Amino acid sequence: xxxxxxxxxxxxxxxxxxxxxxxxxxxxxxxxxxxxxxxxxxxxxxxxxxxxxxxxxxxxxxxxxxxxxxxxxxxxxxxxxxxxxxxxxxxxxxxxxxxxxxxxxxxxxxxxxxxxxxxxxxxxxxxxxxxxxxxxxxxxxxxxxxxxxxxxxxxxxxxxxxxxxxxxxxxxxxxxxxxxxxxxxxxxxxxxxxxxxxxxxxxxxxxxxxxxxxxxxxxxxxxxxxxxxxxxxxxxxxxxxxxxxxxxxxxxxxxxxx
Amino acid sequence: xxxxxxxxxxxxxxxxxxxxxxxxxxxxxxxxxxxxxxxxxxxxxxxxxxxxxxxxxxxxxxxxxxxxxxxxxxxxxxxxxxxxxxxxxxxxxxxxxxxxxxxxxxxxxxxxxxxxxxxxxxxxxxxxxxxxxxxxxxxxxxxxxxxxxxxxxxxxxxxxxxxxxxxxxxxxxxxxxxxxxxxxxxxxxxxxxxxxxxxxxxxxxxxxxxxxxxxxxxxxxxxxxxxxxxxxxxxxxxxxxxxxxxxxxxxxxxxxxxxxxxxxxx
Numbered sequence: 466x467x468x469x470x471x472x473x474x475x476x477x478x479x480x481x482x483x484x485x486x487x488x489x490x491x492x493x494x495x496x497x498x499x500x501x502x503x504x505x506x507x508x509x510x511x512x513x514x515x516x517x518x519x520x521x522x523x524x525x526x527x528x529x530x531x532x533x534x535x536x537x538x539x540x541x542x543x544x545x546x547x548x549x550x551x552x553x554x555x556x557x558x559x560x561x562x563x564x565x566x567x568x569x570x571x572x573x574x575x576x577x578x579x580x581x582x583x584x585x586x587x588x589x590x591x592x593x594x595x596x597x598x599x600x601x602x603x604x605x606x607x608x609x610x611x612x613x614x615x616x617x618x619x620x621x622x623x624x625x626x627x628x629x630x631x632x633x634x635x636x637x638x639x640x641x642x643x644x645x646x647x648x649x650x651x652x653x654x655x656x657x658x659x660x661x662x663x664x665x666x667x668x669x670x671x672x673x674x675x676x677x678x679x680x681x682x683x684x685x686x687x688x689x690x691x692x693x694x695x696x697x698x699x700x701x702x703x704x705x706x707x708x709x710x711x712x713x714x715x716x717x718x719x720x721x722x723x
Numbered sequence: 724x725x726x727x728x729x730x731x732x733x734x735x736x737x738x739x740x741x742x743x744x745x746x747x748x749x750x751x752x753x754x755x756x757x758x759x760x761x762x763x764x765x766x767x768x769x770x771x772x773x774x775x776x777x778x779x780x781x782x783x784x785x786x787x788x789x790x791x792x793x794x795x796x797x798x799x800x801x802x803x804x805x806x807x808x809x810x811x812x813x814x815x816x817x818x819x820x821x822x823x824x825x826x827x828x829x830x831x832x833x834x835x836x837x838x839x840x841x842x843x844x845x846x847x848x849x850x851x852x853x854x855x856x857x858x859x860x861x862x863x864x865x866x867x868x869x870x871x872x873x874x875x876x877x878x879x880x881x882x883x884x885x886x887x888x889x890x891x892x893x894x895x896x897x898x899x900x901x902x903x904x905x906x907x908x909x910x911x912x913x914x915x916x917x918x919x920x921x922x923x924x925x926x927x928x929x930x931x932x933x934x935x936x937x938x939x940x941x942x943x944x945x946x947x948x949x950x951x952x953x954x955x956x957x958x959x960x961x962x963x964x965x966x967x968x969x970x971x972x973x974x975x976x977x978x979x980x981x982x983x984x985x986x987x988x989x
Contacts, residue, residue: 485904492907499916499924506780506923507772635750638757645764654768659775 467561468569475573479581486581493582494589497529500654501594516656520685523597526590527608527684528653528677533582534575535615535676536647540640542567542620544627553631554718563714564624564707571620599686607690608683614696615676621703622672628710631717646671652678672699729832740839751841758844766791766852769918782920785865786950788856791918793874793942795849797881798914799842805886807837809910811893812902818986830981831890866950873949876959880966881941887969888913888936894973894980913938940965 479486501522508518516524544567547553556563590596599605622643630636647653650664650673657668657678668674675696682688744751766788773784782790802809811834814820823833853874860866892909896902913936921929921943933939940962947953 485901488904489907492904492912495908495912496915499912499919502923502925503772503779503919506919507776510778510780511776635753638754638761641761642757645761648768649764655772655775660771661774664771 468565471566471569472573472576475570476577479574479577483581487585490582490585490589493529493533494586497525497586497590498593500529501525501590514656514659515687516685519594522594523685524656524681525654526587526594526596527681529590530583530587531612531615531677531680532653533578533586534612535619535680536644536651537578537582538571538616538619538623539574540623541627541630541636542571542623544624545630545636548630557715557718562711564711567624567627568620571623572616575616575620599684601686604683604686604688607688607693608680611675611683611688611693611696612680614693614700615680617700618672618696618703619676621700621707624707625703625710628714631714646673647676650674651676652681672703675699729828732828733832733835736837737839740837741841744839744841751843755841755843755847758842759848760844762795762845762848763851766848780920780922785856785859785863786946787919788852789860789874789950790920790942790946792849792852792856793878793881793946794914794918795845796853796878797885797941799845799849800878800882801885801889802845803840803842804882805835805889806840807834808886808889808893809906811896812900815896815900815902815984820984821986824984831977860950870949873945873959877942877945877949877962880962883966884937884941884962884969885910885914887966887973888938891969891973891976894977897980897983897985909936917941917943937965937969 504513504521504525505518507513508521513521544553547556556566559566591598599608623640626636626639626643629639650657650660650668650671652674657665657674660668675692679688679692679696682692769787769791770784773779773787778784779787807814808831811820814823814834820830820834823830826833857866857870857874861868861870888909889906892902892906895905899905913932916924916928916932917938921932921939924932929939933944944954945958945962948955948958
């Protein structure tokens with residue numbers, strides 16, 4: 466119940482800014498539009514593998530909408546800021562585990578972003594590019610499952626980024642570094658199988674392809690169910706690391722402000 | 724005060740800003756290095772596509788790299804000299820602009836050097852891309868040495884265009900207070916669009932990028948002549964005209980907008 470309240474508070478706080486977020490959605494939609502135009506341009510001169518031009522446009526449309534669930538989460542889950550203000554010491558004193566506390570809050574945020582960012586952006590693309598909806602319900606279910614896993618992984622990654630703020634004042638660079646990795650390794654713009662082989666190998670050793678590429682493949686009806694094991698594996702591993710780090714972090718509280 | 728005095732005052736304010744930045748040397752170096760690394764990942768993303776397919780609408784990897792480089796360097800020049808114009812929202816929301824209004828100098832001149840940024844990371848990345856792409860095209864005989872001064876010229880005119888767009892967008896803040904969402908469209912999205920040939924986009928969009936938001940004149944239009952010998956040498960005059968006209972219009976708009984300023988914050 467407590468966790469639900471935390472999540473719903475984070476959700477309703479965002480509702481206040483719905484208007485501004487809708488304008489921001491236009492900008493976000495423009496970015497996806499640019500990427501889609503590039504693939505349409507490429508599709509005019511080359512065949513785009515198993516996707517085809519329309520398939521790549523759907524690919525971009527889905528990843529651009531999914532970004533708001535699996536990659537644009539709060540920088541370090543807000544930990545860097547609470548380290549700066551000294552609030553972190555209070556957060557650690559609470560009778561709730563820091564990880565689950567921040568995670569509950571972030572789920573509220575993600576739920577909001579899903580409803581007010583992902584869906585409107587997808588709807589715009591649906592009409593702008595005359596997309597077709599997946600033909601089988603199972604495609605959508607798998608895409609939804611892997612996307613939920615992706616959101617969870619993203620929360621864990623950002624928790625770790627946030628935790629680093631206790632050791633360095635430059636943790637925001639890790640946040641941007643994480644974004645650069647998403648650009649390159651998650652299949653944000655280019656499907657992972659089209660990366661050079663050495664980069665593909667690196668990508669598959671990391672959780673990044675599971676953030677965008679795997680859910681998108683499911684959505685397009687090209688995914689294999691076994692990929693969900695990968696999602697599960699990374700969720701478990703990242704959870705373990707997060708819990709371990711929280712243990713270390715408790716002994717290393719350091720506040721930068723007061 | 725005459726113009727010379729204004730310029731020396733601007734220089735003094737910038738020197739002060741640099742000195743304050745250099746109090747944190749390690750942070751500065753780390754941040755610059757990481758900025759370069761992160762930004763290069765954006766180009767890598769496109770480079771991988773080009774490596775796989777060869778060209779986008781007939782534009783080679785070097786040519787697209789050149790469009791990227793000119794855009795980055797123009798934007799860097801604008802942001803180095805006038806970063807706070809981009810961050811005007813902060814001043815509007817907190818009411819800090821009040822302080823600047825009381826100074827015995829034009830508000831814009833007081834605002835611009837507030838936070839002089841040495842964007843070493845962007846300079847490194849943009850410079851590297853420019854040298855790599857121009858070097859490649861010169862080696863292949865596609866362009867000659869004259870491309871170097873021409874590129875420097877369009878970087879300067881480009882930065883004036885980007886500054887003007889930034890200033891006009893910021894000015895809208897006098898009515899709306901919040902401008903970051905709008906900046907996302909007029910500065911970020913528009914700047915990203917012209918890293919690729921404009922022929923990729925629907926007609927309405929390429930027209931928009933050459934008129935209302937004339938970012939096309941920053942890199943795309945001059946590149947058609949510099950790299951491909953299309954159009955004619957008049958593109959340099961066109962770039963200068965686009966810069967001059969947009970600067971004049973946005974300054975005028977700023978002067979009008981500032982009369983509508985209402986303080987906020989406490």
